[in-house]
Amino acid sequence: MADKIKVFDPRGYPPKVVGKRLANRPESLDGKILYLIDCLFDNADVFMEQLRLWFAENMPAVETRIVRPRESWVDDPEMRARVAADGSAAIIGVGL
């Protein structure tokens, strides 16, 4: 029978995960502002424009506003503050 040996774990140290709740949902989007956030990935602007048109045609009582962060892959607290100030909901895409 082969001898057993002891070896190190090669992985780093992950941070603790702290649970966070989701935002309360509205009963309806009618008369409210829905932000469509173009994340700047290639062709996301075309997708968001089509999403805006879908709401205009199918849910015209929803006011949509397309916004963009300052740059790709980088947080934009000012843009988030604008969305949080008067937005009732948001859709961001397309990408991660």
Add this chain to the structure above:
Amino acid sequence: MGFALALEQQGVPTIAVSTHAFARLAKATALTAGMPTVRSCFVPQPVVGRTASELRAYIEGTDPILKQPFMKGVLDGLLQPLNDDDLKGATFERSTPRFLEPDTEDNLRRLFIENNWTDYLPIMLPTEARVEAMLKGTSLAADKIVGRMRPTSFREFWEFDVEKVAVNAVMAGALPQYLPVILAMAASGISARSSSTTSWATISVVNGPIRDEIGMNSGVGAMGPYNEANATIGRAYSLVSQNVQGGSVPGDTYMGTLGNNWNYTACFAENEERSPWSPFHVDQGFKPTDSTVSVFFGGWYTQSGFGPRETWKEKFIRCLVGTDHYSPPLIVMDPIVARAFVDLGHTKQSLIEWCAENAKMPARNYWDDQWVTTLVKPHAIAGVEPFASRLKAKPDEMISIFAPNDIKIVVVGGETQGAFKMLSGRFSSRGPGTANKGDPTGLIDIWR
């Protein structure tokens, strides 16, 4: 996804829309952010290159992951009342043990492969004795924190210490005297295993006295598998990156569609002694007696040639324009080539400036690039130069694609041929997966 998570915490119900190829990644990112039930919806891959009508069909079609109409998922996600899981999120501790459960060598080798902790080439198992011997390569404490790393900018950082770097250095087959170089590379915070869809890698260049002290190769075959130090230092950096950042697993923590051979190992020394020019690290403000390692983020393309021959200018322009201009070139050249450029009257800097001046393409071609559109265009719209001027150019107008500071030159090779290569290699490491946004040349001596 990062915006969606942040907006939910600011009280804004948010849907993150991704393509179906990123479903696992979206789920993992939400879980490690403590919000596993954040609402995501999916459209088919790709979005890039699709027309407006095709994207409208995505919106009016079926979510390929949730198997329901895409807009039903969007509206349900924004309007349906929250449940208990939505209100509490997920809180949990994760730990990685210092040691694994003792087992036979064969079983442990299988465990490392099954856990995706290797590059699938044979490794040295990191036993206590081997890691203890490796740690003799530095005077620093094993529990000294070296830094933190993540596979891309929207993922969580994992932390790592000297011992973790030593463990991975053992796995790569490195010798203890190589450890300070590997520590300096890891401390850059730049992951050699970026999860980007573009299959980035890193290419590392060592300068200074340590090259000779540890027997690195800067001559014949320096960029190939012909030297123990070059090979195992580069491999160690790659293994360190994948393991201390929390993985490099396709579909989860790695999304590079083609993959990249540079991810196995990519490290060499500059041939300072045969170069007619100052060493690279001296150009960056270090002393000739400093030992440094410089990390270039790229590995995406390679252009090659000989010379400089009579038509070298046309050849260089073809190579420069043939690069992917989001990722500027690291030009590596044999000493024969460097000395021939000196004979033509060039300094290193004048050659760099010539390259920047002559690397031009029509504005239409420049902007018709996925990364330029995604990452450069927002700066152009915001008025940042030189990008704003490039955006104002008419479609057929020839515009410069690099600034002089984008282009770097390193002399390497054994003078068996007058060869050069232009490698994708951004020196300022701004890019997905990188923590270090500044100058990525690290001093090795502080890690001895």
